[in-house]
Amino acid sequence: MHLRHRNLTTKNGQVGTLAQSESLGIGIRVLANGAWGFASTDRMTREGVMHCAAQAVAIARASALAKRTEIKMAAEDFYIDSWQSPFRKDPFEIPLETQVALLLAADTEMRRVKGVTLTEAGMDFRKIDSWFASSIGSRIHQSKLISGCGIAATSFRGDEIQKRSYPSSFGGQYALQGYELVDSLNLLKHAQRIAEESVALHSAVQCPEKTGTLILGGSQLGLQIHESVGHPIELDRVLGQEANFAGTSFLTLEKLNHLKYASEIVNVVADARIEHGPGLGSFAYDDEGVPAQRTDIIKDGQFRGYLSNRETAHLVGLKRSSGTMRTESWNRLPMIRMTNVSLLPGTWDYDNLIADTDDAIFMETNRSWSIDDRRYQFQFSTEIGWEIKHGKKTRMLKNPSYSGITTEFWNSCDAICNVDQWVLWGTPNCGKGQPMQTMGTGHGASPARFKNVKIGMAFAKE
């Protein structure tokens, strides 16, 4: 694999980080004596690669010293192919001066607002080339281009730090796109608004503690999908392979096709095909040489599918892997990861949804996220909330949060906005595995409404 990365940030009118990196190396996974071994090296000479392969075999033989079960791999065809992710503008060809100037201009817009105490803006670009070869004969070259961009304004006053981000928190939006992503976000248009909101939050009413109706904005719902659907359906977690670190899953095997995961209007797919959109989980082949696929996860509210690989597919009655083995880099072992785990659009026009709501709280832009190690109980807080009263968006609320149990929450969903509001959000920072790997995942979502949700527990005093 050959990875190239450019990262630029600004803070309070100055360039913060301006850095570029590249990394080239090879990872070799082998089965020997019926057990797995993996070794990696950056010594890209014949001697270096030969040694790496021999080391992988030696490690596999060591694994066999603590082996109890036979490995059964699902059959797969071999493929000889080359694929380039679609993009219109290569960010590495755009003059850096242009990129820095845009970030500094957005920064200036935010700093015009009195009361703002910290302004941040950033862009992040990656080119990832991978050459996959396997002993069944596959030879696959994939070239991916990923872009990310976002801005944030923070205001400290009294005993509060309040922050607003655009278009999403923790770095903004990320996609399998070129510089056209940055163009589409129109940072300058939103800079002043988020800066004003960060200051206004100090004077806003505290989000109440109650059980009530909740409407989630798209990016927050994307993270809700990630944590309470995407992780529980990873078959390696279900099978206990992550028990020591990332945790297990409440979705034990007997629940497949039997659990009512959500209300009837909820449909979730795992779709790695580029036809789903330019998500961080889009590719042509996974890192086990399996073509990208679309899998029903929740169909009309019923739990229908897991994320699997060639080794685990047979355990859920599949003849073929669902194609979700992914690796962060040449020095990491591919493992089951989310692709694009998306909530399909519903039927509601956004304005009609608000007009249809008598009493609710609208929450948007994630501030914190946490869920237990079996993915039952979660709590999220967002940067900002709005009271919905008698069909209208009214007062701003600060420090909003909500919590619940995964299946109860998804079964309380009674309205999902239509495709006009649907965005394929990028989560660039999904951590899993030991050694830790950070992976980008995609989550399509449009705003949705949930009933009888616990609200405000993060700031409850008792």
Next chain:
Amino acid sequence: MTVTRKAGKSPKQAGLGNPQLMEEPETRKLIHKIVALAKRTGAEDVEVHIDEVAEALTRFANNEIHQNVAERGLTMSVRTIQDGRTARVTTNRDDEDSLRGAIESAMSLAKSQPKNPRLLPLPGKQRYRRVRRFDPLTARLSADERAKAVRRACDLAVSRGQIAAGIFASGQKQTAIGNSRGLFAAYRDTHAEFSITMQQGTAASWAKANFGSVKGFETQALAERASEKARMAQNPVELAAGKYTVILEPSAVLDLVGFLFYDFSATAIEDKRSCLNDRVGKAVFGENISIADDAYHPLQLGAPFDGEGMPRQRITLVDRGVVRNLVYSRSSAKAHGKKPTGHGFALPNEYGEAPMNLVFSGGNSSVDDMVRSTDRGLLVTRLWYIREVDPYEKIMTGMTRDGLYLVEKGKIASAARNFRFNQSILEMLRNVELMGPAVRATGEESFEMVVPAMKIRDFHFSEVTRF
């Protein structure tokens, strides 16, 4: 001139044994060569970082090894300075063309930005305190040795009707920094880690150790501990949410207080993103809390220099509850009329600096003492998925995991279902009633620090989960 290391000499390896790191003279020579190449390419000033790793990790689950990996890697990172501008380019390709390309890219990146008025010239030669944290036995630990230890732990699980999952990792790494003003610093260490979760039915418990040497822990003792606590975790009772006296084992303390370290950064205060804004010099914590940053503490690992090559200083951050000092990079020190403390990150960056070697003063009570002194409370093995809810009051949320036990009348009465907490760390460190000796603690949310077990009153659990 070539900067490519001689074929057959590096990486040093004997048969299929573990790769060896470059020796310090070789590292120094490589840095000098890159500095010379940068000067010849036209760089005004240049700083070079070298990072080299050789690591291996054996992972097990369902009582067998399912993942087993090894990696070696060398990266060279070049920062150029031109006319008040700087940028960094990192590569792992050590042929001369690639290195020249990295230098030219750094110079080109640097030119594309306005001048940075706070950018300082590179520092010259520094003096460092020597630390020895390299254990040859750990560097040589083989996949077979790790597998045999894992096998013993898994056999224990099988014999008790339990399921084991975890890791046994070992490795070595070095980091070195040099620049065109004569600065050179190099550091190497070894590290070993064993972590094990034992599952019994729907209950589980956990034990973990991380040291510079594999001699720092007994894998089978950790397996025994996790196994016994998993047995005790059976049949958890569901308790009402609310405020409880808690006894946090060191891992649980670490994973919470680890979220505090950025707040002691002078740059974080300047940016008004720290929970210590307007609180420096004030009694923020209880009188029994004293915290230092000490890279030289015998239970710490890490280089005696920072990302700018400045020597790390021992800093008293909190003295008997009062926030006394912050840490400073060269830039933030100059802005605030202070001396650099050796806590800066590699430039360029927007975060400045942070203490990375926290050491709590601790106390004399054992966890057993804490249990015996508790009329009603909860013993917490480990916390999980901790995230910040409120940055100024430092309210954190998260879950208990892998062994939560109800304590009644000085004894462990039963296991309890896991809770979600929403708790201010500042308030928590005002409510500490007893502490154990500070130990090298390891968890999953923070890097390792030296912290004690703590008995804390009025810890706020807001909701309960299903197991």
